[in-house]
Amino acid sequence: METTKKIYAGDVRSASRLIRDLEDKLPQARPRLKQLFQHTGKSFIIGITGAPGAGKSTLTNALIGEFRKLNKTVGVLAVDPTSPFSGGAILGDRVRMLQHTEDEGVFIRSLATRGALGGLSQAAGDAIHVMEAMGKDVIIVETVGIGQQELDIIHHAHSVIVVLVPGMGDEIQTMKAGIMEIADVFAINKADRPGTKQLQTELTSLLSTSPLPTGSWRPPIVSIGNLYEPAGFVEKTAELMQKISDHHAHLLISGQLALRMERKALMEINDALRACILEPILNQLIESGELKSITQRVKNREADPYTEAEAIARRFLKSGEIL
Ligand SMILES: Nc1nc2c(ncn2[C@@H]2O[C@H](COP(=O)(O)OP(=O)(O)OP(=O)(O)O)[C@@H](O)[C@H]2O)c(=O)[nH]1
Ligand SMILES: [Mg+2]
Known part of the structure; x- marks a missing residue:
């Protein structure tokens, strides 16, 4: 049986594994979560x-x-x-x-x-x-x-x-x-x-x-x-x-329930944007050591955080590298 089907059936092992894979950000985990969402x-x-x-x-x-x-x-x-x-x-x-x-x-x-x-x-x-x-x-x-x-x-x-x-x-x-x-x-x-x-x-x-x-x-x-x-x-x-x-x-x-569900949906979108855009960018900047040098520049007032962020946004969003 497919993993998602097993989870619908309440299978503890499949659910535990998916939670762990999501935590570890394994590539196969997110598509499964998308499938489960409905x-x-x-x-x-x-x-x-x-x-x-x-x-x-x-x-x-x-x-x-x-x-x-x-x-x-x-x-x-x-x-x-x-x-x-x-x-x-x-x-x-x-x-x-x-x-x-x-x-x-x-x-x-x-x-x-x-x-x-x-x-x-x-x-x-x-x-x-x-x-x-x-x-x-x-x-x-x-x-x-x-x-x-x-x-x-x-x-x-x-x-x-x-x-x-x-x-x-x-x-x-x-x-x-x-x-x-x-x-x-x-x-x-x-x-x-x-x-x-x-x-x-x-x-x-x-x-x-x-x-x-x-x-x-x-x-x-x-x-x-x-x-x-x-x-x-x-x-x-x-x-x-x-x-x-x-x-x-x-x-x-x-009617408060609907409002809370809306607030929750908004938060989930925020979390997802973070995970899809901000995290991959930050990860790459950390790996390349660039984040460290930007931090130094901002600290020494050689650059301001907005100009740096705009440059990073232009570079990553244009190249499509983050996905
Ligand atoms: N005296 C007394 N102790 C209690 C009572 N309820 C819980 N405890 C004790 O308080 C301690 C902490 O209980 P937990 O239920 O683990 O508290 P928690 O808030 O989940 O703790 P963390 O998850 O570590 O933040 C345990 O040793 C419990 O036995 C109570 O009604 N009276
Ligand atoms: Mg506890």
Whole structure:
């Protein structure tokens, strides 16, 4: 059977290989992705972000369990922009989600940093498309929320959960990173720790003072109890599920879903332009050593970046060398 057909049938090996080939930018990978594209766009994508160690994987694991109870198939993509090796990310996350690795309805993959040229958002988008083509009902994207790269990744999602932990100074951190604006649901994790009430109060007042047009979604806050008290933890996870489902319904009814899909499409075009134009040019300039000399010239004020960029654009676009 053809690789793409196998992926539509949910074949784990073919999907894993394609994700890896896309990551490695092997020439045969992109045509396959193009073929798959028409089979994507039907999954519900949930983003989970928060500080390192906030308990995102623990929560993802619990959500997988809830979705499986509803007979939904689940894809999970753990993206770790801070780790140079996907091995590290895989290890921690796999351990956390071990109970689901034998489950055929669950597919878990990790991505790590893409090196100097960025492109992590594009790699994440590609991997998500493969999971969509596999027919996963729900895809959970876990990413450490710190900088712009992670915010870009989270824009692949329809609903975004921001995980906060009491007593970590997260409040200030997250607001700085602009995470407040992207949160659809807040989860206060490790609510067994001191400072939970205070964090909840601060967040509530912050949310109630921010002006919102009538009828718009006000992000709810769910305090996830203690992981080590399973009964309460399961109950709270169910509450979180309800909020996610409420948000999904809101997206549909308000027409926001279409807007988000449009924003996502625009981002995908941006990522693709980057991959098709900017990356090959930069790669060639790096290989030939030209980037280094241009950098020196600009640094020494012998040239300005625009003139250099225009000259490069003229040269590459005319020669058609980039494809
Ligand atoms: N006390 C307490 N610890 C928890 C709770 N939930 C998770 N943890 C612990 O917090 C640690 C980090 O959990 P993870 O789920 O790996 O966190 P993460 O956000 O995925 O971490 P990274 O992916 O490394 O950023 C683990 O040792 C968990 O056992 C909780 O409710 N209470
Ligand atoms: Mg994790």
